[in-house]
Amino acid sequence: MRKIFNAKTIQTVHLSTVVFALIVVGLGAFTRLENAGLGCPDWPKCYQNWIVHPRITTPALTHDASYKAWIEMIHRYAAGLLCAGIFYLNMWQNRSNSMILRITAICTCLQAAFGMWTVTWKLHPLAVMPHLMGGMMITTLLTVDYFQRYASQNNTQLIPKSIHRYLHLLFMVVWLQIMLGGWTSANYAALVCPDFPLCQGQWTVPIQHFIQGFSAPFGFQNYEGGVLSGQGRIAIHVSHRMGALICCVIVGLLIHQVAYYRNKLPQELIQMTGQLSILFALQIILGVLNVVWTLPISTALMHNLIALALLIRIVTMCTSYSAQSPPQTIHRQRSFHAD
Structure with missing residues (x-):
């Protein structure tokens, strides 16, 4: 199995994770700007469901509420995929040189917690601001780790x-x-x-x-x-x-x-x-x-x-x-x- 996950594959996944982290930060900002932070009033589900689909969004919700629910859940789905990428990198990267990735994994767990509190605390600033900062920190750590591994000289x-x-x-x-x-x-x-x-x-x-x-x-x-x-x-x-x-x-x-x-x-x-x-x-x-x-x-x-x-x-x-x-x-x- 390790032959499948060779160094080139891991590097590609690492770069993809960096790019995806940028996308997730953008989605989070878009969610905030569209006032969709409470588009789903519960967490981690949305209106008691894992997937937003027509049976939920119409006619039970207005068009605006349905739109915000979709934005919020797309952001959650993307964040979940990013978490998977980060823990994959922690699993397969060289353990002797993975301190930044370990810190990133810890930050990811905290980020998920603040994402939950953002909803359950109804957008309290003490949950929203750390959640915004966490996205910045995770993306920066991923980028720096990639740069040090693959793009910098020794x-x-x-x-x-x-x-x-x-x-x-x-x-x-x-x-x-x-x-x-x-x-x-x-x-x-x-x-x-x-x-x-x-x-x-x-x-x-x-x-x-x-x-x-x-x-x-x-x-x-x-x-x-x-x-x-x-x-x-x-x-x-x-x-x-x-x-x-x-x-x-x-x-x-x-x-x-x-x-x-x-x-x-x-x-x-x-x-x-x-x-x-x-x-x-x-x-x-x-x-x-x-x-x-x-x-x-x-x-x-x-x-x-x-x-x-x-x-x-x-x-x-x-x-x-x-x-x-x-x-x-x-x-x-x-x-x-x-x-």
């Missing part, structure tokens, strides 16, 4: 400490910014500021509004549509914009450092930085368009996926390079390990 390239530090700082800030985006989505705060760059005609938000915005709500039967006050949602939205501004500053500093050391850096790092800059500029444009165009599904979906692409690019850059002690010399440090 060496660690050394770069100046300043660039290395900025990369890791950018990772932390972007991760926090994605969390802010998840909190914005979970509390339905994306449309609370219809203007840009101001929000409701103002530059500042009182401190007490931030306290409202970042206090988890409790005691409600259903959290669909959001239950926070308008002031709290404004504070959340403004925080997300402030996070984007901080990201701009750090990306600018990283670009400056790469330009300063450009004659001593690996060409791949310069190219990756260029790709990162393009993705980040596109993300900012999409964020603005989400406001001025009143959150169209196409741009909002791309905003989610570009955020994931940014995270993956930053993590692959962080894992591909190490900080060198003397900043004047760039060379490669070979790592020898048994195949």
Whole structure:
């Protein structure tokens, strides 16, 4: 049986799992944007059935409810297939080099739990936001593991400490910014500021509004549509914009450092930085368009996926390079390990 599951087959499955994870994240974002998170009021079944079919959806449900049920169950089916792919990889990959996959499997179990709580807790923000972040984390881990196994050379390239530090700082800030985006989505705060760059005609938000915005709500039967006050949602939205501004500053500093050391850096790092800059500029444009165009599904979906692409690019850059002690010399440090 192991001859059937040879190295080439496993690599193909791994790549397919990465691509499928991207699709599942997109489906999750689409489900959220279509307000279909409660399209199926029960879990794991949908209206007490495993498959949504005409006997269930008509005439018992309205057309809109039927549509949302289909969206939710397609997302669940896809997530189930992704889980199968991840556990397959854990079963057949080389056990001596599968720590990332093991972490991914644990995250997948937690993701399934948060997917259940998203439904049973009626879209409570404390279930929705971790569920959104879990999808990002799983896809990033799968991509990094694939990159390290099949797409990278067996060496660690050394770069100046300043660039290395900025990369890791950018990772932390972007991760926090994605969390802010998840909190914005979970509390339905994306449309609370219809203007840009101001929000409701103002530059500042009182401190007490931030306290409202970042206090988890409790005691409600259903959290669909959001239950926070308008002031709290404004504070959340403004925080997300402030996070984007901080990201701009750090990306600018990283670009400056790469330009300063450009004659001593690996060409791949310069190219990756260029790709990162393009993705980040596109993300900012999409964020603005989400406001001025009143959150169209196409741009909002791309905003989610570009955020994931940014995270993956930053993590692959962080894992591909190490900080060198003397900043004047760039060379490669070979790592020898048994195949």
